[in-house]
Amino acid sequence: MALVIIVLLITCINIGNLLVVRNAGRVRELTVRVALGARRSQLIAQLLAEAAALATVGARWPAW
Numbered sequence: 001m002a003l004v005i006i007v008l009l010i011t012c013i014n015i016g017n018l019l020v021v022r023n024a025g026r027v028r029e030l031t032v033r034v035a036l037g038a039r040r041s042q043l044i045a046q047l048l049a050e051a052a053a054l055a056t057v058g059a060r061w062p063a064w
Helices: 002-025 027-035 040-063
Strands: none
Touching: 002 027, 002 040, 027 040
Protein backbone atom coordinates (compact mmCIF):
# COMPACT_ATOMS: atom_id res chain seq x y z
CA MET A 1 0.00 0.00 0.00
CA ALA A 2 2.85 2.37 0.82
CA LEU A 3 4.41 1.68 -2.56
CA VAL A 4 1.17 2.60 -4.34
CA ILE A 5 0.99 5.87 -2.39
CA ILE A 6 4.60 6.68 -3.26
CA VAL A 7 4.01 6.01 -6.97
CA LEU A 8 0.87 8.15 -6.90
CA LEU A 9 2.74 10.96 -5.15
CA ILE A 10 5.55 10.83 -7.71
CA THR A 11 3.01 10.93 -10.54
CA CYS A 12 1.27 13.96 -9.03
CA ILE A 13 4.58 15.77 -8.59
CA ASN A 14 5.60 15.02 -12.18
CA ILE A 15 2.31 16.35 -13.55
CA GLY A 16 2.60 19.45 -11.38
CA ASN A 17 6.13 20.09 -12.61
CA LEU A 18 5.01 19.60 -16.21
CA LEU A 19 2.28 22.21 -15.74
CA VAL A 20 4.69 24.70 -14.18
CA VAL A 21 7.25 24.28 -16.96
CA ARG A 22 4.64 24.52 -19.72
CA ASN A 23 3.11 27.67 -18.27
CA ALA A 24 6.49 29.29 -17.67
CA GLY A 25 7.28 28.79 -21.34
CA ARG A 26 3.95 30.28 -22.39
CA VAL A 27 4.31 33.66 -20.70
CA ARG A 28 5.07 35.37 -23.99
CA GLU A 29 2.10 33.73 -25.71
CA LEU A 30 -0.25 34.80 -22.92
CA THR A 31 1.14 38.32 -23.01
CA VAL A 32 0.46 38.55 -26.74
CA ARG A 33 -3.08 37.23 -26.27
CA VAL A 34 -3.77 39.87 -23.61
CA ALA A 35 -2.36 42.56 -25.91
CA LEU A 36 -4.68 41.36 -28.68
CA GLY A 37 -7.70 41.68 -26.41
CA ALA A 38 -8.24 38.32 -24.75
CA ARG A 39 -9.99 38.58 -21.43
CA ARG A 40 -8.31 37.24 -18.32
CA SER A 41 -11.23 34.87 -17.75
CA GLN A 42 -10.72 33.35 -21.21
CA LEU A 43 -7.04 32.73 -20.51
CA ILE A 44 -7.79 31.21 -17.12
CA ALA A 45 -10.47 28.97 -18.63
CA GLN A 46 -8.03 27.77 -21.29
CA LEU A 47 -5.30 27.03 -18.75
CA LEU A 48 -7.74 25.21 -16.46
CA ALA A 49 -9.06 23.12 -19.35
CA GLU A 50 -5.54 22.11 -20.35
CA ALA A 51 -4.64 21.30 -16.74
CA ALA A 52 -7.78 19.20 -16.33
CA ALA A 53 -7.08 17.29 -19.54
CA LEU A 54 -3.50 16.62 -18.52
CA ALA A 55 -4.55 15.55 -15.02
CA THR A 56 -7.18 13.21 -16.46
CA VAL A 57 -4.69 11.58 -18.79
CA GLY A 58 -2.13 11.37 -16.01
CA ALA A 59 -4.62 9.76 -13.65
CA ARG A 60 -5.92 7.27 -16.20
CA TRP A 61 -2.61 6.34 -17.84
CA PRO A 62 -1.74 3.34 -15.59
CA ALA A 63 -5.20 1.88 -16.28
CA TRP A 64 -4.55 1.60 -20.03
